Amino acid sequence: MRNRLDQVLATINQVVLGKQGQVRLALACLLARGHLLIEDLPGMGKTTLSQALARVLGLSYQRIQFTSDLLPGDILGTSVFDRDSGQFIFHPGPIFAELVLADEINRATPKSQSALLEAMEEGQVTIEGATRPLPDPFFVIATQNPASQGGTFALPESQLDRFLMRLSLGYPARAAEKSLLLGEARRDLLPRMQPLLDHAELASMQAAVATVRVSDALVDYVLRLVEATRSQPQFGLGLSPRGSLALLGAARAWAFLEGRDYVIPEDVQAVLPSVAGHRLRDQADPGSHGGGALVQWLLREVPAL
Amino acid sequence: MTPTPGIPRAALSWLLVAQALVIVPHLGHLPIWIVLLWLGCALWRIQIFRMRAAYPNALVKIVLMLIAGFAVYQSRGRLIGLDAGVVLLVAAFILKLVEMRSRRDALVLIFLGFFVVVTAYLFETGPGIALFSLLPVAVLLAAMIGLQSEGQAAKPWPTLRLAGGIMLQALPLMLLLFVFFPRMGPLWSLPTPSDRGKTGLSESMSPNDIAELSRSDELVFRATFAGTPPPRAELYWRAMTLEHFDGRRWSQAATPASRVDWQKRGEPLRYSVLMQPSEQAWLFALDVAESDEAGVYRMSDYRLQRERPIDRPLLYDVISWPEAVRDSSLSPWQLRRALQLPSQGEARSRLWAQQLRKAYPEPEALVNEVLANFNREPFVYTLRPPVLGENAIDTFLFDTRRGFCAHYAGAMVFVLRAAGIPARVVAGYQGGEPGPGARTVQVRQFDAHAWVEYWHPQRGWISVDPTFQVAPERIELGLEAAVAEEQSFLEDSPFSPLRYRQYGWLNQLRLALDELDHGWQNWVLNYQATQQQGLFERLLGKDFQWRLVLALLIGGGLFLGALALLLLKPWRDGLDPAQRLHAQFERILARQGLRRLPGEGARSFADRAARELPAQAAQIRAFSGLYQAQCYAGRSVAPSVLRHSLKRLRRALPWRLPGRGGK
Numbered sequence: 001m002r003n004r005l006d007q008v009l010a011t012i013n014q015v016v017l018g019k020q021g022q023v024r025l026a027l028a029c030l031l032a033r034g035h036l037l038i039e040d041l042p043g044m045g046k047t048t049l050s051q052a053l054a055r056v057l058g059l060s061y062q063r064i065q066f067t068s069d070l071l072p073g074d075i076l077g078t079s080v081f082d083r084d085s086g087q088f089i090f091h092p093g094p095i096f097a098e099l100v101l102a103d104e105i106n107r108a109t110p111k112s113q114s115a116l117l118e119a120m121e122e123g124q125v126t127i128e129g130a131t132r133p134l135p136d137p138f139f140v141i142a143t144q145n146p147a148s149q150g151g152t153f154a155l156p157e158s159q160l161d162r163f164l165m166r167l168s169l170g171y172p173a174r175a176a177e178k179s180l181l182l183g184e185a186r187r188d189l190l191p192r193m194q195p196l197l198d199h200a201e202l203a204s205m206q207a208a209v210a211t212v213r214v215s216d217a218l219v220d221y222v223l224r225l226v227e228a229t230r231s232q233p234q235f236g237l238g239l240s241p242r243g244s245l246a247l248l249g250a251a252r253a254w255a256f257l258e259g260r261d262y263v264i265p266e267d268v269q270a271v272l273p274s275v276a277g278h279r280l281r282d283q284a285d286p287g288s289h290g291g292g293a294l295v296q297w298l299l300r301e302v303p304a305l
Numbered sequence: 306m307t308p309t310p311g312i313p314r315a316a317l318s319w320l321l322v323a324q325a326l327v328i329v330p331h332l333g334h335l336p337i338w339i340v341l342l343w344l345g346c347a348l349w350r351i352q353i354f355r356m357r358a359a360y361p362n363a364l365v366k367i368v369l370m371l372i373a374g375f376a377v378y379q380s381r382g383r384l385i386g387l388d389a390g391v392v393l394l395v396a397a398f399i400l401k402l403v404e405m406r407s408r409r410d411a412l413v414l415i416f417l418g419f420f421v422v423v424t425a426y427l428f429e430t431g432p433g434i435a436l437f438s439l440l441p442v443a444v445l446l447a448a449m450i451g452l453q454s455e456g457q458a459a460k461p462w463p464t465l466r467l468a469g470g471i472m473l474q475a476l477p478l479m480l481l482l483f484v485f486f487p488r489m490g491p492l493w494s495l496p497t498p499s500d501r502g503k504t505g506l507s508e509s510m511s512p513n514d515i516a517e518l519s520r521s522d523e524l525v526f527r528a529t530f531a532g533t534p535p536p537r538a539e540l541y542w543r544a545m546t547l548e549h550f551d552g553r554r555w556s557q558a559a560t561p562a563s564r565v566d567w568q569k570r571g572e573p574l575r576y577s578v579l580m581q582p583s584e585q586a587w588l589f590a591l592d593v594a595e596s597d598e599a600g601v602y603r604m605s606d607y608r609l610q611r612e613r614p615i616d617r618p619l620l621y622d623v624i625s626w627p628e629a630v631r632d633s634s635l636s637p638w639q640l641r642r643a644l645q646l647p648s649q650g651e652a653r654s655r656l657w658a659q660q661l662r663k664a665y666p667e668p669e670a671l672v673n674e675v676l677a678n679f680n681r682e683p684f685v686y687t688l689r690p691p692v693l694g695e696n697a698i699d700t701f702l703f704d705t706r707r708g709f710c711a712h713y714a715g716a717m718v719f720v721l722r723a724a725g726i727p728a729r730v731v732a733g734y735q736g737g738e739p740g741p742g743a744r745t746v747q748v749r750q751f752d753a754h755a756w757v758e759y760w761h762p763q764r765g766w767i768s769v770d771p772t773f774q775v776a777p778e779r780i781e782l783g784l785e786a787a788v789a790e791e792q793s794f795l796e797d798s799p800f801s802p803l804r805y806r807q808y809g810w811l812n813q814l815r816l817a818l819d820e821l822d823h824g825w826q827n828w829v830l831n832y833q834a835t836q837q838q839g840l841f842e843r844l845l846g847k848d849f850q851w852r853l854v855l856a857l858l859i860g861g862g863l864f865l866g867a868l869a870l871l872l873l874k875p876w877r878d879g880l881d882p883a884q885r886l887h888a889q890f891e892r893i894l895a896r897q898g899l900r901r902l903p904g905e906g907a908r909s910f911a912d913r914a915a916r917e918l919p920a921q922a923a924q925i926r927a928f929s930g931l932y933q934a935q936c937y938a939g940r941s942v943a944p945s946v947l948r949h950s951l952k953r954l955r956r957a958l959p960w961r962l963p964g965r966g967g968k
Binding site: 215217261269298300 | 881884887901902903904905906907908909933936937938939
C-alpha cells in the first residue's frame with residue numbers, strides 16, 4: 001500500500017513541480033476525509049494540483065467557478081420540467097462529483113458559499129424536499145484569493161472551520177520554475193495521467209488511517225497545544241474541539257503517509273500549520289486569519305514531551 | 306530623534322484618578338489653591354491628549370514653577386520645613402502632569418505618587434487613613450499596569466483585580482518587614498507640622514485656656530487599669546503644678562527643685578497609659594506615680610516628665626500610690642515659693658484671708674472654711690463666665706461668682722497663700738469616660754481641670770478641689786452633666802459624636818470605633834523598638850538574637866522551598882519511568898552541548914543529536930526509538946531495556962567532548 005502512495009505522490013509531483021510538501025499535505029487531507037482550502041494568488045497551480053489529484057486517484061472531477069452572481073442552484077442542480085414525461089426531472093449540479101474544485105470560493109455571495117459548505121459537512125444535499133446523497137468519496141478543494149483582493153466575500157469562521165486544512169502553494173523555487181518554463185505545458189500532461197488507485201483501495205486506505213494508533217502521551221501533547229491556544233493572551237480565538245479532532249485526524253493521515261502505524265509529535269507538528277492556521281486569530285489583529293506566527297509560537301514553545 | 310512611546314489613554318485615565326486619590330488625604334492640610342492647580346493641570350493634560358493644547362515650553366514651565374513656589378511661600382511663610390515641603394511636593398507632583406510626555410515620565414509620576422501617599426502619614430496616622438491609602442496605591446498600580454499593557458488596562462475591573470492581587474502578594478512581605486525590620490531612632494529630627502501642635506495644656510494657665518480646652522473633644526489619652534478603675538471622682542490626672550502667679554496667669558516655677566520626699570502607703574494602682582502626641586514633655590498619671598519607663602523622670606512636684614516632647618503616640622506603664630504622703634517637710638525656699646504672691650492688688654481677697662487666719666489658726670479648718678464658703682455662697686459653675694478685668698480674683702470671689710475650675714482653683718490658692726498656707730494650682734485632667742472593656746478610661750480635652758494642693762506641716766501636700774463644692778456633678782459625672790443646663794457642652798462642634806451619647810447605637814458605634822483606634826495605636830503605631838524586643842523575647846526567649854537569625858533563616862528557607870515546590874511542581878514528572886529516562890537522556894546530551902528545545906519532539910531531537918554526534922548516532926537512535934515505541938507506538942518496553950540502552954549511550958559518549966565542554 002505504501003508503494004502505491006509513493007507512486008501517487010511521485011506522479012503528482014511530476015505535474016506540480018517543486019511542491020512536495022503541499023502535495024503531501026493535500027493527500028493527507030484527502031486520506032483523513034477532510035476538505036482542502038487553498039489560498040493563493042491566481043496562477044500558482046491550484047487548479048493543476050486538484051486536477052492531478054482527481055486523475056491519479058481515479059475520481060470524477062467537477063469544477064465550479066464561483067462568481068458573485070452564482071446561485072445555489074448552479075451548484076446543487078435544479079429540477080427542469082420534461083415535456084415528454086410531464087414531470088420535473090432533477091438535473092444534478094456540479095457538486096455531484098467525487099472531487100469538486102470550488103474555484104475562487106470567496107468571490108461568491110455568502111448564500112452560494114453556504115450551499116457548498118453545507119453539502120461538505122453533511123455529505124448530502126436536500127433539494128426541493130428530496131435528500132440526495134453525494135458520492136463517496138466526496139472531496140472538495142476550494143481555492144480562494146487572499147482576502148485583501150477586491151470583490152471578495154471573506155469566509156466566516158464557522159465555514160473556515162469546515163476545511164480540514166488550509167494550504168498556500170507559494171511561488172515555485174527557481175529550479176522548479178525553470179523546468180516548468182522549459183518543459184511541456186502542465187495542462188497537456190494531465191489527460192495522459194493514469195489512475196493509480198481505485199475506489200476500493202482509497203476507501204481501505206482511509207479506513208486504515210482511522211486505525212493509526214494515538215497514545216496517551218500524544219493526546220497529552222495535542223491537549224497542551226489546544227490549551228495553549230485557549231489560555232495564552234496572544235490568541236484571540238482558541239481551537240475548538242472540532243479543531244483538535246481535525247488536528248489528530250490529520251496527524252494520523254500524515255503518520256500513515258510516513259509509513260507508521262502510530263502518531264508521534266512530529267506528525268502533529270507537520271500538519272499543525274495547515275490545520276490550525278486558519279482557525280486561529282491573533283489577539284492584536286482580530287480581523288485576519290494569519291495564524292502563521294501563532295502556529296510558529298506553538299511549535300516552538302509548547303513542550304512536545 | 307527616536308519617537309518615545311507615548312502614554313496610552315487607559316494609563317492616563319488611571320493616572321488622573323490615582324492622582325486625585327493620592328491628594329485627597331492631604332486636603333486637610335493643603336491650601337485650597339492646590340485643588341484648583343490640580344483641576345487646571347488635569348484639564349490641560351486631557352486637552353493635550355485630545356491634541357487641543359500643546360505641551361508647555363521651557364519658559365511656561367519655569368513660570369509655572371516660580372508661581373507654585375511663590376504660592377507655597379505665601380501660604381506657608383517659607384519653603385523649607387515639613388509642612389511647606391509637603392505642599393511643594395504635592396504642587397510638583399501636580400505640575401509634572403502637564404510635562405509628562407513619555408512612559409518614563411509617567412513612571413516618574415507614579416513613583417512620586419507612592420511617595421506622596423507616604424507623606425500623608427506624617428499628618429494623620431489613624432487606621433482610616435491607612436485603609437484608605439490602599440485605594441491610591443491600588444490605582445497607582447493599575448496605572449502602572451496600564452502603561453505596560455494597553456489592552457489589559459482598558460478593562461478597569463481586571464486591571465484593578467490584578468493590582469489588588471499584586472498588593473495581596475506583597476502582604477506577607479509587608480507583615481514580615483513590619484514585625485522584624487529593626488526600628489531605628491530618628492536620624493534627624495523633623496520639625497512637626499504646624500497644625501499638629503493643637504489644643505492641650507500649656508506651661509501656664511489662665512482661665513481662658515481651660516475654657517478653650519473644654520470646647521475640644523479630642524482624645525488626650527487612654528488609661529487601661531490592671532483591675533477595676535477607681536470611681537470617676539477619684540481620677541485626678543496630674544500633668545503639672547503651677548506655682549508662680551503674676552496677677553493674671555499661673556505658671557510653672559522657674560527652677561524645679563530636685564528633692565523628693567515621700568512615703569508609700571496603702572494599695573498601689575497599676576495601669577498603662579496610651580497617650581496621644583501632645584508636643585509637650587509631661588505625662589499624665591494619678592498621684593503619686595512611679596514609672597520604670599526609660600527616659601521618664603518624676604519631678605519634685607510629683608509630675609512625670611519625659612526627656613523629649615511626646616510627638617507620637619506613647620505607651621507607658623505607671624504604678625500610683627493614692628494614699629502616699631508627700632513632703633512632710635519643706636525647705637525655706639520651697640515654702641517661699643509656695644507662698645509667693647504679687648505685691649499688690651486683690652485687696653478684698655487679702656483682707657478676707659487675714660480675717661480667716663484670725664478665725665481659724667488650724668490650716669485644715671481654714672481650708673475647710675474656704676471650701677465651705679464656695680458651697681455656701683451663690684457660686685455658679687459655667688463655661689460662659691463674665692469677663693473679669695483688673696483684680697480678677699476680687700471680682701470673681703465677691704461680685705460675679707460665676708466661673709469654672711480654673712477660677713475656683715486660682716482664687717482658692719490666692720486666698721490660702723494670703724492666709725499664710727503654702728498652696729499651689731495643679732493642672733491636668735479630671736475623670737474620663739469608661740471605655741469599652743470596663744477597664745479602660747478615655748480622657749478627652751474637655752476633661753481638662755485645675756485643682757488645689759495645700760501643704761500641711763505634718764501631712765505634707767493635700768489635694769482639695771473647690772470645684773467639687775460648687776458643681777459636684779462636674780467631678781462625679783463629667784463636664785456634660787455640669788453644664789447641662791446652659792447647654793454649652795461642645796457647643797462649637799455640633800457634629801462631635803460625643804454630643805449624641807444619648808442614642809444608644811450611635812454611642813456603641815462610637816465606642817467600637819474608639820476601640821479600633823485604640824487597638825491600632827496600641828498594636829501598630831506603637832510597635833517600636835521596645836515592643837519589638839519584647840515580642841522577640843516572648844517568642845524566642847531571653848537571648849533571642851541568634852535564635853531570631855535562625856528562625857528567619859529557617860522561615861525564609863521554608864518559604865522559598867514552598868514557593869519552589871509550587872512553581873516547579875516536581876511531583877508532575879516522574880510518574881512515567883519512560884519520561885524520566887528521557888529526561889536523563891536529555892541531561893546526558895546536554896553535557897555535550899545539545900539541548901532539546903521545548904517544542905522539539907523525541908524523533909527530531911534524536912535526529913539532530915545524531916547529526917551532531919555521528920559517532921554515537923546508533924546509540925542515540927536506539928534509545929529514542931525505544932522511547933517512541935514505548936510512548937507512542939503502544940509497544941510496552943520494559944524500563945530496564947530503556948535504562949540499558951541509555952547506559953550504552955553513556956558509555957559511548959566521552960565525559961565531555963573536547964571543544965564543546967564549556968558550553
